[in-house]
Every structure is written in C-alpha cells, then in structure tokens.
Amino acid sequence: MKRWYSNLTVQVLTAIALGVLVGALFPRLGAGLKPVADTFINLIKMLIAPIIFLTVVLGIAGMGSLKKVGRVGGKALLYFEIVTTLALAIGIGVANLTQPGAGVQATAQAVLLDSKKTEEAAKFTDKAGEMNWVEFFTHIVPDNVVGAFAQGDILQVLLFAVLFGLALNRLGEPLAPLTRTLERLSAVMFQVLGLVMKLAPLGAFGGMAFTIGKYGIATLLPLGKLMLVVYVTMFLFIFVVLNLILRYYKLRLGAYLSFIKEEILLVLGTSSSESALPRMIDKLERLGCSRSVAGLVIPTGYSFNLDGTSIYLSVAVIFLAQAFNIPLTFTQQLTLIGILIVTSKGAAGVTGSGFIVLASTLAATKTIPVESVALLLGVDRFMSEARAITNVIGNGVATLVIAKSEGEFDEARYQAAIAGHAVPVTQMAPAAVPQPLLESH
Incomplete structure (x- = not known):
C-alpha cells in the first residue's frame, strides 16, 4: 500500500506550510528563495512547446474516427466547442466581477520578471492599449519553424501543429507508423513532465516562501479568494448550465450525479479524470446510451470537452x-478566450498538464509574464480535484445529450438505472474502447 507521505498532494501541502512559515518568520530568507521557484518554472517552460505540439497533432490526427461516424462526431465536436467556450466566457466574467487578484502587490515583480516579454507584448498593442490585430495575426506565421520552438512562441507552434495534424489526418493509414511514433514520443514527454512534477513541492515551497517573505502574509487572502471563486464557478456551472442542458433533454442532473457518485469519488481520490474513463463508458451505457455513442463521445471529450479546465484557465x-496590475481591454480578453479555446485542448496527459496549458496560454498572449504562474504553485493542487470532477461530469452530460439527440438512447434502461435497477456491468472488449488523449487536470 502506498505510504501517505509519498502522495504528491501531501508533499505539496507540507511544502506550502513550510514556505508560509519561512516567509513569515524569516522574510529575507524567504525572499531569497525566488530562484528555487524560478528553476521549477523554467523546467515547466522547457516542456511547453513539445507537449503542446504533440498533443494538438495527435488530437487532430486521431479525428479520423470522427469522420467515419459522420453526423455523431460532428455534433459532438460542435457541442464540445459551444460548451467549453461558454465555460471560458463564464470564468472570465466571474473573475472580472469578483476581482480575486485585486490587492496582490506584485507590480514591481512583474516588471522585474522579464522586461523582454513586456517589450514583445507592446508590439501587439497600440498607444491606447488596444490590440494591433495586423501585427498579432502576421506574427502567428513563423518564418522559421525551428525558431518558433527555440523561442517558445506558442502561437507559432500551435499553427504549425494544426497544419501538421491536418496533413497527417488527410494522409491517413499510410502514415500510421509516424502517428504511432509521435504517440510514443508524446508518452516520453509526459514521462519527463511526470519527473519534473516530482519537484513541485520544492517549487511550491520556494514560490510560497518568496511571496510571503516579499509581500507579507496578507498575500494568502487573494489566493484563498481565487480558490473560492474557482470552486463556486464550477459549482454554478454544473448545477445551472449543465442542469439546464439536461432539463432541455428531459433528463435529471440529480439522478445522473447519484448514478456516477462512485466515479466522482474515484476522481476525487486520485485527482485524475483518467482513472474513471473505462467506468464512465460502462456507466453511460447502463444509463441508456448506446455503446457506440458512449465509446466515442467520452474518450473524445477527454481532449475536447474540458469544462472544469476551461473555467480554471480563464479565472487564473x-x-x-x-495580481500583476496588467489591465486587459475587452478585445484582449476576447483574444484570450480565442487562444484558450485552442490551448485548453492541449490539457491532456498527466498531473500538472493544466499548469502546462496555463503557462502556454501566457506564453502565447505575451501580455502576462509566464513566470507569474509561480504565484499559483501553492494552490494549483487544491483546484485539481475540482477541475477533474467537473470535466468528468461534463463529459457524461455530453454523452447523454448526443445519445438523446441521435435517437441512440434507451429510455427504459435509463428509468431502470435511476430507480436502482441498472443492468449488470458488462465486460467490454478492449478493442471496443477507443484510446483517447487523457486529461488529468
């Protein structure tokens, strides 16, 4: 049995507590620990471009199965885009309304973090602070693909990844060996990320000690407010937005949540929606969805329908x-939503992937320093469970909706399931379960 102290969450929580103590009792020492957090952030930044490239390429290349099912696949993708965009918009709206970052005195730090990034951001805005769309869009196209990776220009990497993935998808079966090679390379990169994330306690300790030592114990209040805003927003998204969607299709959210409560607890315990994937496919089939719809929509949703991750990214x-006193105009926030729609699709793989996507989004916008994510190191793990649970619930709702709209829903089986008379769990053949790009956080 795994020892409790080897759990990464326990280690991070311990590191946060120690960081707060060091920062509060020895402010000068705490402020001097900034390099510890910076080194961890650099390790994360090192992996952003290759992970985003491989994830987007493999996601698009794997969409061939959606073409085969035609209308169902297209309808699922349309649903995913509408709902995740709504989640992003809600997250940005709530963050603007509640102002969770107000009061964090980090302006000086923002200037010192990376003046070069500030200069790069300036070329995308005019004197009034509005977005210079000509410069923005022309910059997306790299004059050198290798240079885009070397400089960590995520928008340029994303463009190349989309084109590469589309080409790989169109060429199909003849290039299947290349796709498998990229899948293996992706697995290696996520293993590297897993190794880097073992250092998360050190990064959290350094980041928290520096923040408290430099700006005082009052800095914890906005972080607590951020957590509260994220949790409340996800709660409202599930019980208002997803509830209304299910009601439109004459389904009940309470009955659905009760039926998948074991999967929710599994995700809560592991902080990973991946752990519930096979069980969710089977549970949705027992709840009335056809196996073909459940086997397609659930795995695809793990890459394309990440409601919880979308809310977290937009609020963060x-x-x-x-927190860094960087005003964002309405057009810049619209741009953020557009970029998040793409980068959130890269939130796949293992623990810490949501952190990677947040960093990649900041790198793409060039408005907020990537290094600023160090401020979130201490609380990111607290929100991972909420992200994963919201993602799982949202994917189940998507499956029910698609099955209902396609006439692939057994009402009698649904009524029996919610009444506690579900059919026995079926043993699915491994080939019946598509292999998705999995999302943990």
Missing part, C-alpha cells in the same frame, strides 16, 4: 492579470 489568467 484574469487573476494573474489583476
């Missing part, structure tokens, strides 16, 4: 902008 970006 606005929080950092507020």
